[in-house]
Amino acid sequence: MDQPLLSVRNLTVKFGEFKAIDGLSFDLYPGKTLAVVGESGSGKSVTALSIMRLVELGTRAKVAEGEVLLRRDDGSTIDLLKQSERAMRSIRGNDISMVFQEPLTSLNPVYTTGDQVIETIRQHRKTTRRDAAKRALEMFEKVRIPRPDKVMQDYPHQLSGGMRQRVMIAMALSCDPRLLIADEPTTALDVTIQAQMLGLMKSLQQETGAAVMLITHDMGVVAEVADDMVVMRNSKFVESGSVYDIFEKPGAAYTRALLASVPRLGSMKGKTEPERFDLVDREGM
Amino acid sequence: MTTLRDTTTLADTRERPPIERYQGLRMFMANKAAVLGAILLGVILIISYILPLFITTDKLAYVASRHTPPLTEGGPILGTDYLGRDVALIVMHGGSTTLEVAGFAALLIIFVGATIGAFAGYYGGMVDRVLMKVTEFFQVLPGLLFALVVVALFGASTATIVIAIGIVSWPPIARQTRSEFMKQKGLEYVKAAKAIGASNARIILRTILPNTFPILIVQSTLTMGAAILFEAGLAFLGLGDPNNLSWGYYVGLNRQYFLTNWWAVSIPGFMVFLTVLSLSLIGDGLQDAINPKLRGR
Amino acid sequence: MLAIATKIGESLLLILAVLVFNFVLVYIAPGSVIDALSAGSLGDASEAQIEAVRERLGLDKSFFGQLFMYLGNVLQGDFGYSPIGNRPVVEMIAPRIFPTLLLAFSALTFAVTIGIAIGTAAARRPDSFLSSGLTVFALIGFAMPVFWTGILLILVFGVWLDWLPVAGMNDLRMSSRAGFFERAVDTAEHLILPTVSLGVIFLATYARLARASMMEVLQSDYIRTARAKGLHESKVLFKHGLRNGIIPIITVLGLEFGILLSGAILVETVFAWPGLGRLAFEAVLNRDTNVLLAILTMVSVTVILANLLTDIVYRLVDPRIRTGGRA
Amino acid sequence: MSKYLLETEGLTKTFPLADGSSVHAVENVSIQVNHSETLAIVGESGCGKSTLANLVCRLLDPTSGRVKLNGEDITSLNTTAMRPYRREMQMIFQDPYASLDPRRTVGDSVSEPLLIHGQAKRGAELQDRVASLFSKVGLQEDDMERFPHQFSGGQRQRVCIARALTLAPKLVIADESVSALDVSVQAQVINLMMDLQDEMKLSYLFITHDLAVVERMAHRVAVMYLGQVVEIGPRAAVFENPTHSYTRKLLDAAPIADPRQRRERPLLTGEIPSPRWPKGEAPQLVNLVEVGDGHLVAKE
Secondary structure (H helix, E strand, O other): OOOOOEEEEEEEEEEOOEEEEEEEEEEEOOOOEEEEEOOOOOOHHHHHHHHOOOOOOOOOEEEEEEEEEEEOOOOOEEEHHHOOHHHHHHHEOOOEEEEOOOHHHHOOOOOOHHHHHHHHHHHHOOOOHHHHHHHHHHHHHHOOOOOHHHHOOOOHHHOOHHHHHHHHHHHHHOOOOOEEEEEOOOOOOOHHHHHHHHHHHHHHHHHHOOEEEEEEOOHHHHHHHOOEEEEEEOOEEEEEEEHHHHHHOOOOHHHHHHHHOOOOOOOOOOOOOOOOOOOOOOOOO | OHHHHHHHOOOOOOOOOOOOOOHHHHHHHHOHHHHHHHHHHHHHHHHHHHHHHHOOOOOOOEOOOOOOOOOOOOOOOOOEOOOOEEHHHHHHHHHHHHHHHHHHHHHHHHHHHHHHHHHHHHHOHHHHHHHHHHHHHHHHOOHHHHHHHHHHHHOOOHHHHHHHHHHHHOHHHHHHHHHHHHHHHHOHHHHHHHHHOOOHHHHHHHHHHHHHHHHHHHHHHHHHHHHHHHHHHHHHOOOOOOOOOOHHHHHHHHHHHOOOOHHHHHHHHHHHHHHHHHHHHHHHHHHHHHOOOOOOO | OHHHHHHHHHHHHHHHHHHHHHHHHHHHOOOHHHHHHHHOOOOOOOHHHHHHHHHHOOOOOOHHHHHHHHHHHHHOOOOOEEOOOOEEHHHHHHHHHHHHHHHHHHHHHHHHHHHHHHHHHHHHOOOOHHHHHHHHHHHHHHHOOHHHHHHHHHHHHHHHOOOOOOOOOOOOOOOOOOOHHHHHHHHHHHHHHHHHHHHHHHHHHHHHHHHHHHHHHHOOHHHHHHHHOOOOHHHHHHHHHHHHHHHHHHHHHHHOHHHHHHHHHHHHHHHOOOOHHHHHHHHHHHOOHHHHHHHHHHHHHHHHHHHHHHHHHHHHHOHHHHOOOOO | OOOOOEEEEEEEEEEEOOOOOEEEEEEEEOOEEOOOOEEEEEOOOOOOHHHHHHHHOOOOOOOEEEEEEOOEEOOOOOHHHHHHHHOOEEEEOOOOOOOOOOOOOHHHHHHHHHHHOOOOOOOHHHHHHHHHHHHHOOOOHHHHHOOHHHOOHHHHHHHHHHHHHOOOOOEEEEEOOOOOOOHHHHHHHHHHHHHHHHHHOOEEEEEEOOHHHHHHHOOEEEEEEOOEEEEEEEHHHHHHOOOOHHHHHHHHHOOOOOHHHOOOOOOOOOOOOOOEEOOOOOOOOOOEEEEEOOEEEEOO
């Protein structure tokens, strides 16, 4: 197997005395999709922000210990937690980029979508505004936005939720990142739009070879797109492994309980009456 | 019932916080600035209302030579003014005038503002549009100038001053009450009350109003402060009762001598400042204490 | 564009409403203009003379007759005659407008720029001393009576330290042949203390408002996006943060313009600044109702225009309003 | 007793907009809910499912059409006349935090319906009734004195369920009531709702976008699209034999929590159409035809 693209080792993040992440470790391989799964308060979103080193900005959080190793193109690795802010800025949006849950609030309401994508490109590539605009248009076409030239002139509030998320993805992929972190990218979307988005992300991943770290609470989405998964609960690592293995035979009691409470579409075939969830007693875990 | 519990309470039996009582008061007490404000206001009220009961000397009497500075041996503690009157005595008596005018004005402002705001916010539509246009009109009137005109036209009685302050100061309260009512009206707990079968009156009075009280109470302390400043400004310009020397009026009287007699202008002004500050501190403390979401953090 | 046209129409209606309201005030006031006149220049005029004045002023007409006459006059720029100044009111007011606007805008600029700067700095570090100090500073700023601040500033900077001029708009000893530049510098020096005493209340308010607004903005998702793009923190703050953060401040700016001009009356009185406020003070002393009413009209119109202006600026800054439909 | 507990006939709600266009949120909807049955209404945002819930609960007045409870027309009753019917019909909302009065203890909120309907007086008896409701939904008795913000989301939703059940209603309208909950809590709340259904012979009008949840707990399903019901029938029939193209699209789109059932996603771009119509235009009414036992589908 390849060397991992990203290795998180014993990551611990504190908000004051409270540990938002407590000794988390996992590996993410190039071209693969890793799902980080957990319920609210499990620390999955903090993990993403910690890798980007965005967690300490404007909050009381502090990365207390651990390593986040990123493998560079030349094979060397760097610890993101030890990089200067300046070095991190050249990595964010360039080597690692992010897509968030709420596409409306994640785009700045006072600038056009085009401007926001062009800004990203010009931040990391030395190009003229014109070339950046050309590249942005290409990206808009790549994420299959109809009439991309027009949408570039639109403000975020003029677009539908699905279009906004396409703009976010175009922006995130505009500098050919090797890792895309997607934090609940489809949670705010309707189910048919979610399906489009999952299909799009999958095909773009095949096209660009980027690794994807997918943060979600939705087991359906995990089962659909992820290769590997990490389960978190109450800031702590629970288990990790291939999606097939964990869904087939969850190792940890918590994972078993969690999967038992997930309704699986199609599981009621042949039954006429409703059926309760077969819940596992989680007391004392 | 036991069977129900087995399947349903597993994840939810996490530790609950202790039941809270008097937590609002405790939050307020923990806010040092707010407690300071309350103490300050208490002292000012004692000086303005209790002390004058014991000191019966004529406040307008000549007590020492004109412009005697404070802490001069043989002179009154805070010195004398341009007529040789005791500054401390006059300032002590000035408080009640200021506080009464401001208090009545604040009541008027809160009443008018809250009523108009509540109607506009709850009923919405045409009612809202008309009431908001009226509010906008009163909001563009430059307050102090308008009060000057009213007092100049109708005479400088306490009533005209109170009404003049009231007319121009209610719009912000109306706006705030309205937006609060609109916000609450859309929340699901109000819908839930409707679904239970609660009447409109019950929803307005028992459901929404208690939830707007905190904001109204905080606003009252701030409005009271603003009304004191307003009264002081009017009185400073000479529109006040010459027989009841309010703090602002007294600053106005002493203004032309301020180069030689800085204390007679600064001390009453300082009292205005302290009173408004104490009210603002209290309002700020209440704002935190009364917000249930901030409790128990 | 249609929205702006509507706004302009609404503003005109508001101005009309203010005029009608002014007229009604005078109409229902006891004593009316005649008393003021009798107390003033007419002295012991005979019945016949008073009757003549009544007729000249149109006071013998019906309510609506008088109202339309008043509106007609105002629209022609005729605010009546000042018996005390012995001149048409317009002539007394005209030279006073510029100084008041100069003071108001200077105080506003002072308050807004410094307020936003302090508020933004405090918003970036909510736990810092600056941020908690800002609350106290804002409360203190709000609590200071403007006239008192003015007098204290005069005592400290004008008298004891003797750094700055304390009265008027220009030095009286300045030669009438002084150049424009020399005059401007002199005026600027005279402007400092009035600006500070008027601006400080608003400085406190805007700093607090800016902090609240920027704290919200800085926690928003698009700021996180901007950081995740790798933008420099200054670009995040100024390009992405401030543009959104000032939107609530703009709204308040228009609404508080009336309070600003009210404060200007007190400041002008303290600093002998030759503006509308000082004129209003003199008019109050002399019970010169015509002048007071004209000033009230002028200032109300200014506030309405200021509101119109902020509304247009608001539209320019926030595309959600401009392009219709708030999402 | 009428055959149906709840029945709507041609229920329609149109919201006119300032520019002359209008949102046809609910268009000619006729549904029936039987006794002790869960009817799930599914659809995507803008399909009108929440508006339908509000219409049934009489929180909104319909533009046209009728709502019948136990065969009685309640469409045009005012607040007072409506009150006795409210005992039969209660609602649970999506956001369990916003649906509780933040300034009242949850015990107060739960006892309010009894007071409004004059079924109890303040005192020990009321306390006991509320306490037994609390234990019924899996809360502790001393929870009554707490405020909403002191509970977790799942606990708050239990409080809301307790409040809805105080008057022993026959019909509970649940508007996305489990959507905001974590999945393990969601499963528990659904189990609780199903237990209560058996115990109290409740019917649910269950509004949701989550097909997997519907498959688990509904007896019958109605699919809404652009304000209209396009397919309705027994759960098994609709899920195993989806006939309307929109129902099929929904079922295809829903992710399945089982990696062995992965499907290829075609690269589509499409939008959810808006129920807003320009002035003078209106949606075309669908025509439901029976394709199986109680399974009706709009003709395409």
